[in-house]
Amino acid sequence: MNLTVSGVVLKAKLSGDNDRFCTLLTDTHGVINAYAKGARNMKNKNCTATAQFVYGSYELFFSKDHYVIDESQYEDLNMGLREDLMQLSVAQYLCQLAMELAPEEQPAAEYLQLMRAALWYLSENRRPPMLVKAAAEMRMLSMAGYMPDLVMCRECGVYDHDIMYFLPERGQISCGDCGVRWKENAIQLGRGAMTAMRHSIYAELRKLFAFTLQDEGLKQFYRAAEAFTLSKIEKKLPTLEFLRSMM
Secondary structure: OEEEEEEEEEEEEEEOOOEEEEEEEEOOOEEEEEEEOOOOOOOOOOOHHHOOOOEEEEEEEEEOOEEEEEEEEEEEOOHHHHHOHHHHHHHHHHHHHHHHHOOEOOOOHHHHHHHHHHHHHHHOOOOOHHHHHHHHHHHHHHHHHHOOEEEEEOOOOOOOOOOEEEEOOOOEEEEOOOHHHOOOOOEEEOHHHHHHHHHHHHOOHHHOOOOOOOHHHHHHHHHHHHHHHHHHOOOOOHHHHHHHHHO
């Protein structure tokens, strides 16, 4: 079976003396693993396009029990990720999150669009890493079936309030008047952070990162998104542990 896919390299590790074993997030087949023979050699035709974070097109064939990358063409190298440790760490974490949440051997065009945009924004330093991480987390979890209900207060139904409380385990919000009833891990959100939370799950995907936040609002958004992620992912993610050690 031969395939031609667009994809981003979520992970690339050494295999044998000169090969790479790549995990790709693709548009038509979701997360797949594929060998790139000889790709560790700088002169190999697939060397550049099989590096981590690269977006490109890949021609694959199925051999025995695995895919093999026959031809590849890179489009976005995202070289800027290697110039800043924080950007690099967020990118590695989002790649691991995608490996956990994106489907395998099923269409995943929206996941690919999300990852391509997130890596580009990080690489080009167009948005703070904290903002990219939080927005990508909320959207990816929503895609995976964990979309929270952020329309109105779970108690009184109010949409707008100076202070909202996000309940990560429940995936719901409670306004400043009703939030005093909820003590378990409630995260306070000002207007800016609340708007960002809603935007991250309800906005058009192409506009996902088209906003900014001031310092306190960004910190609230970051905490809420990470708490929500940890409430849904029931395993330790080493890349997140490392990222948290840097904060």
